[in-house]
Amino acid sequence: MLLHCRILPRFLFLNPTSNPPPPSLYAHLLLLTNKKTAFASPFSHSASFAPRSHIAVPVSAPSESFLDTDEDHQIQIPLEKLFVPPEVELPEGSASAVLGRVLKGSNIVLGPYTRDAQVTTAEFVKSSVRTEDCPADGIPEFALVGRSNVGKSSLLNSLVRRKRLALTSKKPGKTQCINHFRINDSWYLVDLPGYGYAAAPHEVRTNWEKFTKDYFLNRETLVSVLLLIDASIPAKKIDLEYASWLGQNQIPMTLIFTKCDKRKKKRNGGKRPEENVEDFQNLIREFFQAAPPWIMTSSVTNQGRDEILLHIAQLRNYWLKH
Template sequence: MFESAAFIISNTDYKKCPKPDLPEFAFIGRSNVGKSSLINMLTDKKNLAKTSGKPGKTQLINHFKIDESWYLVDLPGYGYAKTSKKNREAWEMMISEYLINRENLQLVFVLIDSRLPPQQIDLEFIDWLGENMIPFALIFTKADKQSINKGQQNVAKFRKTMKANWEELPPIFLTSSESKFGKEKVSEYIQEILES
């Protein structure tokens, strides 16, 4: 679906990001949610984003240029990471400043582990995005690690929990980086936004 993907720059400050002259889509989720694997699956590049069994591998704002026409941004995970409180606070500051101030940001994809019941930390982050009027969609990952049925049940639980605070739910995708399940739907959604 996407032809070319190239790493452009990593940094800790949104002011040093590439010129905001192309649409941008950011990917974020709890540590170890399978973000790098999903980015590699979407771009058909095995090692575009560095995957790791260790949570907290991504510590910078990473920009990748896709098809010379938009940026895919890999953001550090929130939540668990074996690092000092000071480091974690610095990450959170870096992420929130980027999300609030980046004018060409079209959408944030929030990644959620489809094997788990709704997690407080995910719900809080989503509410924060809502409060700051930042558009987002949800991608439930690791669908291949259990039956699709079980994954869909957890997605349904999540939707139900969100309905307590949200009148309208965001777009929701179920994916597997292993089997490439959901790849087309996510790619098409990005394409739709780019065309509009």
């Protein structure tokens, strides 16, 4: 029988009036059972670095037509903001040694549980409007959610290398159910309705919100929510509020920044995706004690595809083992 435990930071929501904890108190990883009983963190960070040490993580290059050729495409990450999986110890002192273990375009350190990362088979299983109607075979699952038209279905198709496994639409609000896709006969990707679609009738939006949040709170096989954020535009309040709700309710999440191929020229006043990602990280630090794992992606260029699958693999395999 599987031990139903969820991994990833169970982000502790901070009272906006309280002072943020010092970096030494940041909890990178907690284990909680489905009864939400806290255990000691399996991650013990023995490495020591100079204060405010950073690493410059390369970002996968987008299509050439979008490149600002006079700039390096890197993102600066404080070492204390890396996501370090269980049973991994960072090497002492050397930031360059750490860099070699960080997934490109992310803050995620590669751990020992990355086997079976590639997708060989993918099939649609069912649509549900109630959590109790979802598949009951007990295998781990990862849920995709984000603002309407953020690119959930496109990302799902990119991950499985199928153009129409999940139907895409330029019209927001196309996904209206909990859609389960079985991957390699061993785990699920779950496509959920988008939020923030103002044109949908109020009753419909209320129903979407109700069954989506019920799914998050009661689905024991949910390993992580993949919260999609549009990196081609500045941070939206609704995305921060959604991340805040997940954190308050101790729902594990990974931030997936989409549309990173859409590069705006700085001379026209637009920000590059890397800058929007950093801005979002700075905003979210006001609410959380631990930095969530995140990955930059593009369904157009497949940027971040392999990194997401490796991240999912190490979470999934650790979940199955424990």
